Amino acid sequence: MTRVTVIIPAYNARATLGRTLQSVFDQTHRNLEIFVVDDGSTDSTPLLAERAACRDKRVIVLRQQNAGVAAARNLALAQASGEYTAWLDADDLWHPTKIEKQLAVFANAPEPPSFVYTGYRLIDTDDRILPNFRTLTDVSGHTLCRQIATNFFSNVSSIMIPTELARRFGGHDPRLRGWGIEGAEDLLLQLQLSTIGPAGCCPEALVGYRMHPHNMSLGHKRAARSNLRALDLIEEMDPDVPGWVFRLGRARTVGYVLHMLHGGDVAGARALLWCVLKRQPLYTLLTLALIARWKLCAALGIGPQRDPEVGTDFLQADPVRAPWHGHMLLTSWHRRRLDAADAARREAIPQPATGTCSRRQKGI
Numbered sequence: 001m002t003r004v005t006v007i008i009p010a011y012n013a014r015a016t017l018g019r020t021l022q023s024v025f026d027q028t029h030r031n032l033e034i035f036v037v038d039d040g041s042t043d044s045t046p047l048l049a050e051r052a053a054c055r056d057k058r059v060i061v062l063r064q065q066n067a068g069v070a071a072a073r074n075l076a077l078a079q080a081s082g083e084y085t086a087w088l089d090a091d092d093l094w095h096p097t098k099i100e101k102q103l104a105v106f107a108n109a110p111e112p113p114s115f116v117y118t119g120y121r122l123i124d125t126d127d128r129i130l131p132n133f134r135t136l137t138d139v140s141g142h143t144l145c146r147q148i149a150t151n152f153f154s155n156v157s158s159i160m161i162p163t164e165l166a167r168r169f170g171g172h173d174p175r176l177r178g179w180g181i182e183g184a185e186d187l188l189l190q191l192q193l194s195t196i197g198p199a200g201c202c203p204e205a206l207v208g209y210r211m212h213p214h215n216m217s218l219g220h221k222r223a224a225r226s227n228l229r230a231l232d233l234i235e236e237m238d239p240d241v242p243g244w245v246f247r248l249g250r251a252r253t254v255g256y257v258l259h260m261l262h263g264g265d266v267a268g269a270r271a272l273l274w275c276v277l278k279r280q281p282l283y284t285l286l287t288l289a290l291i292a293r294w295k296l297c298a299a300l301g302i303g304p305q306r307d308p309e310v311g312t313d314f315l316q317a318d319p320v321r322a323p324w325h326g327h328m329l330l331t332s333w334h335r336r337r338l339d340a341a342d343a344a345r346r347e348a349i350p351q352p353a354t355g356t357c358s359r360r361q362k363g364i
Contacts, residue, residue, distance in 0.1 A: 001031040004099055005082030005163060009072035011039040013090035014048060016210065019127070020090050021052050021059070023208075023315070029099040034059045035076035036090075040066030045090075070172035070185045077163070077171045085163045087186075092157040093127065093208035095319050102160045105200045113140075113200030114193040115161045117154040119322050120207035121307065123314045130211060135304050135325035140201040144194040145241060145341040148234065149248040149334070150327045151227060156186035158207045161193065169193070173233075176226055183219065184226035191234045205322035208314035221268045224256035240348075242341055251276060251283035252329065255291060290329040304328075 006024055010017055017036075024034055036049040036059060046063065053059040062075055073087060084106070088094060098118060105116045122130040139152055146152070169192045172185035193199075228250055235246050254276050260269035276284050297303040304325045309317035327335070 001029065002084065002103055003031045003033060003082040004029065004103070004160070005033045005035065005076070005080035005085045006099075007035045007037065007073050007076040007080070007085060007087050008090055009037045009039055009069045009076075009087075010041065010045050010049065010090040011066065011069075011072075012041045012043045013045050014041075014043045015125075016091040017045060017048050018052075020088060020092060023094040023096075024088065025056055026096045027094065027099045028097050029103060032058050032099070033080065033082050035079070036061050037072040037076050038063045039068070039072040040064065068174065068177040068182055070174040070177060070182070073185075074171035074174065077166060080163050082163055084160050085166055086160040087156045089155075089157050089210075091210040091212070092155075093123065093210070093314055094157070095204075095206040095208075095315065097319075098206040099160070101202045101204065101206065102200075105202050106160075109198075109200055111198055112162075114165060114197030115159050115190065116200035116202060117160075117190075118158045118202040118207055119205040119319070119324065120155055120158050120209045121205045121309070121314060121317070121322060123208040123210050125210070125212050127208065127314045129208075129307065129310050129312050129314055129317055131310055132307065135328050136203075136205065136322060137327055138201045138203055138324060139199055141198045141342075142194075142346040143199060143342050144191065144238075144345060145245045146327075146338045147191060147194055147199075148231065148241065149245050149252075149338055150330065151187075151249055151252040152327070153187045153190065155207065155209050157209060159186065159190065161189075165193065165196075176229065179229065181222055181226040181229055183223045184230040187227060188230040188233060191230065192237065195234070195238045203324055204319035205317075206319050220256045220259040220263065221265065221272065224253045224272055227253050240345070245338070245341060247280040247283050248334065251280050251287045254284050254287050255329075258291070286331075287329055290331070294328055 008020065038046045038049060049061045053061050064072060064075055077085060102116045102118065106113060119136040122132050124130055137152060139147055169189060173188055176182050176185055231246055231249050257269045257273045305323040307323055308321055
């Protein structure tokens with residue numbers, strides 16, 4: 001059986017680490033190497049991790065002084081022995097078939113994917129499924145331009161990557177934390193991987209992404225700045241992507257303005273809105289119009305299909321029943337332009353001989 005390395009960074013995760021680890025222990029794919037990286041916790045997280053290691057010999061506990069999730073993930077990645085690596089935040093859950101189904105996507109793909117992701121469901125502190133304001137979207141294939149333009153993300157707990165390919169990019173970039181904008185490390189790595197190969201998708205909601213007051217993703221001001229910086233880094237890395245694609249992607253961060261207003265941060269919302277408008281005014285105004293249309297449709301009950309499993313315990317819900325839709329905030333004209341841009345990039349990639357994998361796809 002293929003060996004998969006699982007990396008769980010944990011900082012003061014006493015309340016959720018046990019359930020998170022159990023969802024790994026319950027995987028139908030058994031050949032796992034499980035790293036729990038304590039990131040300088042001040043609660044009983046290290047003790048819980050050590051107890052788990054005594055219970056299951058696949059668990060390896062690493063410890064570091066608090067340095068952030070990127071450093072914690074990379075500490076374990078440097079020691080990983082699995083052919084593939086999958087990350088799991090210490091408050092998220094996996095459906096028991098998650099690893100098995102992702103490996104099947106890798107095995108059956110006509111072209112080796114640079115990563116495979118799954119769908120996810122938002123869950124509360126009691127593991128119950130919450131309504132998801134973002135639609136699940138299939139971006140499999142060579143879709144770098146579409147991912148940039150839509151700020152598409154799954155989340156780090158849903159992604160599996162060939163270990164050596166993840167190492168090629170140094171894992172998750174710790175510089176974002178150093179710049180005070182931690183949060184988009186997973187988006188950055190995903191886009192980096194998409195510059196060299198196709199994405200693979202397992203269209204089932206196999207991850208429970210927990211929402212609670214301490215979620216890093218709820219720091220909307222920091223998240224917006226982190227996303228913008230990630231796009232800047234990708235633009236520097238791959239200058240062949242058309243500039244309008246990045247302008248469209250940056251305009252999408254205006255959505256954080258609404259979250260900040262909802263949270264009472266009026267000054268921060270105003271500053272972010274001005275920043276985005278100044279850099280790409282046309283696309284920002286277009287995005288705001290599309291958001292308004294989407295909210296109106298949702299209010300009238302004509303928006304995307306509601307998840308029939310809302311309110312159900314995540315592990316009891318059917319992952320296949322989660323609804324998947326197209327991108328929320330794109331006009332049909334932009335969809336066609338993005339598809340054309342991605343097709344042009346695909347044609348520019350040297351094709352491997354039949355039955356072989358190109359050096360570029362292997363990350364060499």
